[in-house]
Amino acid sequence: MLGARRSYSFSDADFNLMNSTNPIAISVTLGKLDDDILSVEHYGRFLRGFDNATREIHDEPEENDEIVITLKLMVNEDLEPDWCLFSVRATEEGFEKRLQWKHRELLSPTRLGTVAHHHLAWGNRSVLNKLSEESFDVSSILAELSRQTRQSFAAQEMPQLDEILGNVQTIANELGVPLGQLKALLDVNGVSLSNSAISLHNSDNTPLRMLGTGSSRLLVTGLQKAVGRPGIILVDEAEYGLEPYRISRLLHKLGSRDIDPTAQIFITTHSPYVLRELKATQLCVMRKSGLASPAPSHTFLTLTGDDEEQATLRKVRFNRWGSVESLSVLALP
Incomplete structure (x- = not known):
């Protein structure tokens, strides 16, 4: 949408x-x-x-x-x-x-998906590009690197190609195709580099795109916050790739405890750990209404956030089919 x-x-x-x-x-x-x-x-x-x-x-x-x-x-x-x-x-x-x-x-909303490593390189739509757009001109740097690569290749002697170049020169002369002195150089388009060619690496020179799923999501969440204007953030399965203690870090970084939230965040989950880290007022249950069109197809049920509701939320558990067993205690019809 x-x-x-x-x-x-x-x-x-x-x-x-x-x-x-x-x-x-x-x-x-x-x-x-x-x-x-x-x-x-x-x-x-x-x-x-x-x-x-x-x-x-x-x-x-x-x-x-x-x-x-x-x-x-x-x-x-x-x-x-x-x-x-x-x-x-x-x-x-x-x-x-x-x-x-x-x-x-x-x-446009930001999606914190299961695959977030593209944000750890300077791609056109990555969070790193947004963080550095005023101080780091990636395109000009990559263009200069491409020129240097072509010049470095041209300076190398490659006697193994002499025979091939001679054969092509002879055939061209026989056919009347003027080629001048043939050379084997890197094509301009062959060494063009995209923005994502520059990426973050750790102290072992390992690309951060090799981080685990949970670590990538945590780091990208922090980077998104640093951008300053997150707007709308979509998080599908907030618990994916994260242990319980790291789930709390993710939610806190997203703003679960902020007094004045700076973003609107939509989260889906199958984990009771996610629900326990949130306030009752931050939860919304969507139910199909069963009413005929043009009436709304779904209704939203919200909580007031009193102590009883919050206490019940802390005890929420899931059954083996992934459905919430205890949430119905919160007086939701």
Whole structure:
């Protein structure tokens, strides 16, 4: 929904009951926006208001409202997805607009997946590149290294190629193909280096991409925090590759104990250790409503965070099928 790239492909299997005549429609309203996105010049017709007290969205911002935008994904029978901005007044006017690429990148979530080693090299979308973009011009350094490599290769004597070069020269002369003096040099494109060619290594000169899964995830989490503007972070199976004591380190670094959170984090888990490290108010149970469309297909159940709920959470356990056994004690229907 929020990824910067728009290359996701859909099939009939993505539609409810394989019924592609009933379009997929997902809307997400986003706040705490960058000043550039809040520009009336860019998205004036689509700036809406959110009342934090009543949890209501106003199509026309009202006094004391937070300014928000609503992004809508539509997929029809042709299976072509369309991400567009939404407001009631713009729809009534027949006006359409889509986010610019630079603004899509600002809203794009960070995914802390099971494979995180690409963040430990200077790739185009790695966290290291974001940390050093103002102080380290990777492209110019790699271009210069490529030139030096070609020059170093050209300076070497390789008598084993003389016979081959002579044969090619003779054949070219016979055919009237002017080649001048033949040389075997490195092709310009053959030694081009990508940004990811520069990566972090430890004291033994071992690339950090060889770290274990858990260690990689922990380190990348710390680097993401250092970037300063994590925005939205997605963590699937937070416990993957981590022992219980390291799970707590991961969650604390993500901000589980922050008084003023700087990011919105969505975590899935099968581990009771993850639940025990979180506050009851940080948990949300999603249940299928069973109601017919157009009613919401799912409902969200939240906790108040009183002492009884928190105590019960500390005792949560899973059965052998991976389902929570004790969470129902928390008065969730």
